[in-house]
Amino acid sequence: MRFVGVNNYTSLLTYKTFWLSIRNTLFYFIVHTIPTMIVSFVLAYMLQSKLISGVQRIFKPILFLPQVVPIIASALIWRILLARDYGAVNQILGTSIDFLQDAAVRKWSVVVLLIWRAVGWYMVIYLAGLTTIGDEIRDASRIDGTNSVQHVFRIVLPIMRPIFLFAFIMNAIGSIKIFSEPNVLLSTNTGRINQPNAMSIMNVLLMNLQGANFGMASAVGWFVFLLVLAVTILWFRVLGDQERKR
Numbered sequence: 001m002r003f004v005g006v007n008n009y010t011s012l013l014t015y016k017t018f019w020l021s022i023r024n025t026l027f028y029f030i031v032h033t034i035p036t037m038i039v040s041f042v043l044a045y046m047l048q049s050k051l052i053s054g055v056q057r058i059f060k061p062i063l064f065l066p067q068v069v070p071i072i073a074s075a076l077i078w079r080i081l082l083a084r085d086y087g088a089v090n091q092i093l094g095t096s097i098d099f100l101q102d103a104a105v106r107k108w109s110v111v112v113l114l115i116w117r118a119v120g121w122y123m124v125i126y127l128a129g130l131t132t133i134g135d136e137i138r139d140a141s142r143i144d145g146t147n148s149v150q151h152v153f154r155i156v157l158p159i160m161r162p163i164f165l166f167a168f169i170m171n172a173i174g175s176i177k178i179f180s181e182p183n184v185l186l187s188t189n190t191g192r193i194n195q196p197n198a199m200s201i202m203n204v205l206l207m208n209l210q211g212a213n214f215g216m217a218s219a220v221g222w223f224v225f226l227l228v229l230a231v232t233i234l235w236f237r238v239l240g241d242q243e244r245k246r
């Protein structure tokens with residue numbers, strides 16, 4: 001056995017595919033997070049409203065259904081929808097865009113899949129948080145003269161800050177470890193992504209494991225851990241510090 005010191009880490013930092021995978025992973029994480037959180041909160045707030053209380057039992061299961069469907073099945077559904085020659089999206093738009101292989105749009109196809117799957121899950125989390133806001137708080141804000149927009153931004157959002165922190169951290173952990181969605185959606189006959197500019201960081205880890213390069217795979221695993229830790233600390237600084245100041 002030979003001690004290699006930090007050679008695995010230095011090799012990793014000079015590995016071009018590794019940096020491409022980090023860029024792709026951060027793209028998937030950043031681009032889908034904000035739309036997912038906004039749409040999830042808006043849907044949760046609408047479902048929590050008494051104005052549509054009669055149809056909540058219908059819309060809640062429908063919106064949560066994508067989260068129940070297995071990841072592989074979800075990706076295969078979107079492969080069919082986004083197919084160039086027979087896909088429903090191209091048929092509706094009257095185009096022949098190769099959403100799954102065109103370098104300009106294939107990563108956006110993964111983002112659409114991620115948003116579609118995640119919205120229902122975070123909607124339920126936000127619904128649970130909204131139930132902690134009692135009617136007495138709403139009545140007090142109305143007595144103070146706040147309108148609907150002011151009530152959301154001055155009352156609801158500050159109270160929901162711990163829920164947002166939890167949701168953003170859970171989303172960050174899942175997004176940085178993303179693997180199945182892009183690999184199934186964009187895979188070719190090999191069952192994996194062949195294009196380095198679309199693979200995630202977990203692809204690099206798997207390639208090293210399959211090549212019995214366990215030292216390099218371990219280095220990738222530690223980098224994933226540090227990346228998750230850094231993003232978690234960032235969200236705590238952004239949302240947690242404001243919660244303590246409140």
